[in-house]
Amino acid sequence: MTVENVADRAGVHKTTVYRRWGTVDVLIADALDQGRDVDWVAPDTGSVEGDLIALATEVVDTFADPVRSRVPVALIAAALQASRAREAKNRYYAARHAAAAVIAKRAVGRGELPEGVDVEELVRQTCAPLFYRVLVSGEPVDRAAAERAARAALVAARAGVLGAG
Amino acid sequence: MTVENVADRAGVHKTTVYRRWGTVDVLIADALDQGRDVDWVAPDTGSVEGDLIALATEVVDTFADPVRSRVPVALIAAALQASRAREAKNRYYAARHAAAAVIAKRAVGRGELPEGVDVEELVRQTCAPLFYRVLVSGEPVDRAAAERAARAALVAARAGVLGAG
Numbered sequence: 001m002t003v004e005n006v007a008d009r010a011g012v013h014k015t016t017v018y019r020r021w022g023t024v025d026v027l028i029a030d031a032l033d034q035g036r037d038v039d040w041v042a043p044d045t046g047s048v049e050g051d052l053i054a055l056a057t058e059v060v061d062t063f064a065d066p067v068r069s070r071v072p073v074a075l076i077a078a079a080l081q082a083s084r085a086r087e088a089k090n091r092y093y094a095a096r097h098a099a100a101a102v103i104a105k106r107a108v109g110r111g112e113l114p115e116g117v118d119v120e121e122l123v124r125q126t127c128a129p130l131f132y133r134v135l136v137s138g139e140p141v142d143r144a145a146a147e148r149a150a151r152a153a154l155v156a157a158r159a160g161v162l163g164a165g
Numbered sequence: 166m167t168v169e170n171v172a173d174r175a176g177v178h179k180t181t182v183y184r185r186w187g188t189v190d191v192l193i194a195d196a197l198d199q200g201r202d203v204d205w206v207a208p209d210t211g212s213v214e215g216d217l218i219a220l221a222t223e224v225v226d227t228f229a230d231p232v233r234s235r236v237p238v239a240l241i242a243a244a245l246q247a248s249r250a251r252e253a254k255n256r257y258y259a260a261r262h263a264a265a266a267v268i269a270k271r272a273v274g275r276g277e278l279p280e281g282v283d284v285e286e287l288v289r290q291t292c293a294p295l296f297y298r299v300l301v302s303g304e305p306v307d308r309a310a311a312e313r314a315a316r317a318a319l320v321a322a323r324a325g326v327l328g329a330g
Contacts, residue, residue, distance in 0.1 A: 076300060077245040080238055090303035097302065125317060128297035132289055135241060136296050137262065138255035148326065152290060155324045156317035 003027070028078050029088035042100045048107035052126050052154055055100060056146035059130045063141055069134075076135065097123050104157070113157050121162045125153035168192070190247035197240065197253035207265045213272035217291050217319055220265060221311035224295045228306055234299075241300065262288050269322070278322050286327045290318035 003024055007014035021027035043054035063069045079086040097120045104119035113122075129149040133139040156162050168189055172179035186192035208219030228234045244251040262285045269284035278287075294314040298304040321327050 072301075073245055077242060079303070080242040080245075080300075086303060089301075093302040121313075124297055124302065125294055127301075128293040129290055131301050132293035132296050135245075135300060136237075136254075136292075137258040137289065138244070138251060148286075151326045152317070152321035155321045155326050159320045159324075161313065161316045161320050 023082075025078065025082035025084045028075065028082075029084040032075065032085075032088035032092045040096065040099055042102050044103075044106075048103060048110075048112045049150065049154055051103040051107075052122070052150035053147050055103065055123070056126050056130060056150040057143060059127050060141045060143060060146040063130070063134050072131075073135075114160055114163075116163050117157050117160075118162050122153055122157050125156060125162060126150050188247075188249075190243065190249045193240065193243045193247075194249040194253035197250075197257045205261065205264055207267050209268075209271075213268060213275075213277045214315065214319055216268040216272075217287070217315035218312050220268065220288070221291050221295060221315040222308060224292050225306045225308060225311040228295070228299050237296075238300075279325055279328075281328050282322050282325075283327050287318055287322045290321060290327060291315050 003017050003021075004014050006024070006027065007017045010017070017027065021030060043051050043058070045051050045054055061068075062072065075085070075089050075092070079089040100123040101119040104113060104117060104122045107113040108115055108117060108119075126149055129152070130141050130145060133141050133145065153162075168179050168182050168186075171189070171192065172182045175182070182192065186195060208216050208223070210216050210219055226233075227237065240250070240254050240257070244254040265288040266284040269278060269282060269287045272278040273280055273282060273284075291314055294317070295306050295310060298306050298310065318327075
């Protein structure tokens with residue numbers, strides 16, 4: 001991702017991009033901060049297992065889509081190299097975790113999960129094996145991987161292993 | 166990471182690097198393939214819980230070390246952008262997972278884990294929450310995070326959730 005590519009795609013001259021953002025790092029940070037305001041709503045299927053499987057399936061479907069998968073991959077690549085993009089990425093995922101944590105809060109309210117479970121850790125634990133396959137080991141993810149990740153996270157939460165430290 | 170930086174650090178002219186490897190992508194792939202031959206041995210503490218905690222702690226200690234942490238981060242950044250590095254990274258982690266899977270195999274032999282558990286999935290599940298924090302959400306990892314990741318993976322394996330699909 002370069003200023004030239006962005007300008008080319010947008011059909012503007014690269015000086016327009018440089019004047020507004022200066023570097024790709026700042027452009028990415030700005031785009032991410034704008035994107036955070038879009039109202040993403042956590043799945044609400046009526047059970048914590050259904051919600052976590054839906055959340056994990058959303059991650060898998062994003063990675064399976066050749067266009068949408070570019071977003072997390074480009075973000076993480078940019079964030080590994082530049083601090084403004086890194087901070088924006090971290091804010092993005094913090095907001096997403098906070099929004100998804102409602103799944104765990106509702107589950108505690110329904111008595112499906114013990115009080116004191118770390119609600120955001122349940123979200124991280126659900127998503128982590130999928131990101132690990134895509135980014136680290138380079139292995140495929142599918143709906144079965146999504147269900148396995150969701151069920152593993154849920155079992156750990158129910159066993160009290162994800163309790164706030 | 167650029168050919169210029171590599172040449173500079175090695176105290177050679179950049180044409181020497183170009184002549185041998187051509188691009189950073191190929192250089193990284195070559196370095197990784199050489200590194201795979203170094204004999205990494207999985208921890209062997211006498212219990213699967215101890216082994217998994219030791220494995221997760223090794224991951225955390227690597228990320229906590231400003232020098233050693235550059236290796237996985239540089240690899241993954243390079244792999245996101247170039248195919249030779251990506252293939253080499255994938256081979257690297259496949260070899261590491263296969264080597265670490267002995268932890269799960271020994272545990273099955275000792276009756277600590279059910280037959281049919283996916284031995285490599287237990288390794289992925291142990292490491293994934295740590296890589297997720299470092300690479301995706303940008304949150305700190307510590308020994309407590311390592312223990313939590315290991316225990317969560319173990320609970321899931323014991324519950325049969327990590328069985329071969």
